[in-house]
Amino acid sequence: MPVRTERIGRTFVITLDRPEAMNSIDTEMFLQLGAAWDEFEADDNLWVAVVTGAGDRAFCAGRDLVKSAADESEDWSRERSRTRLTPDGIWKPTIAAVNGHCLAAGLALALACDLRIAAENATFGTMAAKRGIVAGGGQTQRLARYVPFGKAMELLLFGERIDAAEAHRIGLVNAVVPQGEALPTALAWAERLTRNAPLALRAMKRAAYEGAFELPLREGLRLEARLYAEVMRTEDAREGQRAFAEKREPQFRGR
Structure with a gap:
């Protein structure tokens, strides 16, 4: 199976598992990755997803150009409507744990994650x-x-690679950790996120993305106000306020 999934509490771990091919994406992996994202989105018991690559050489080196050059049916990039490569439109938080090369479609996948x-x-x-x-x-x-627009144009027009330190300097990644620690760190971050109210996280993610990418400021503020009102009516909002007053940790249920 080129994509492995694992449930750790409320965290869903997706592993691209073709290390012999630098975790490059062939048609089978593309379809299984889409199915994994669908499973994560549909399951109310899963609150956070972590995506990573098997081995330490590559997170994902992009589309499998060797296969697609030999067989046009392996060029899944022409059939993106069949399923999803990235978690676009999923309002639950997502984290990319990047080990090794993160290139082309692999970069697209990492960029579509929140952290x-x-x-x-x-x-x-x-x-x-x-x-x-x-x-x-x-x-x-x-x-x-x-990232700063000039750096974006460098990455796009030259098509050259940058290292982790430069990626962190320009804001492309949130943190750089020792080799072998990307996944453990991502799982620790995911566990921290699962302590927070899931409906509030989803609402804030939606407000941020739609406000930043799709809406004028005034409309974004209206969206934020509507989502705020919706979340304030939830059991989790009442639990969070009770827990604060009672000086205890809240027990959120996603309701």
Whole structure:
């Protein structure tokens, strides 16, 4: 199975498991990854997802160009409507634990996550300009929003790689950790997130993404106000306030 999944409490771990091919994405992996994201989105008992790559050489080196060059049916990039590569539209928090190379479609996957933790040996690059194609999967749009515009253009137009330290300096990743610690750190972050109210997290994520990427400020403020009112009517909101008054840890249930 090129994609493995595991449940750790309320955390869903997705592992790209083709280390012999640098965890590059062939059609089978593409379809299984989409199914994993669907499973995560549909299960109310899962509150956070962590995606990573097997081994320490690569998080994901992108589309499997060797397979797609030999067989056009392996070029899944032409059939993105069949399923999802990334967690786009999922309002639950997602974390990318990046070990080794994070390139092309792998970079698209990491960029679509809310938080990115990189091992010291991680590298990042779009690579598209060197392959005669366009950086897809949201790379052009997210890079231009997540890092200084000039750095985004460097990454897109030169198609060269940057290391973990540079990725952290420009804000592409949230943290850099020693090699082998990306996944443990991501799991620790996920556990911290599961202590917070899940409905509040989803509402804030939605308000931030839609407000930053799709809406004028005034409309974004209206969306925030509507989501605030909705969450204030939940059991979790009442529990959070009671726990504060009673000086204890809240027990959130996602209701």
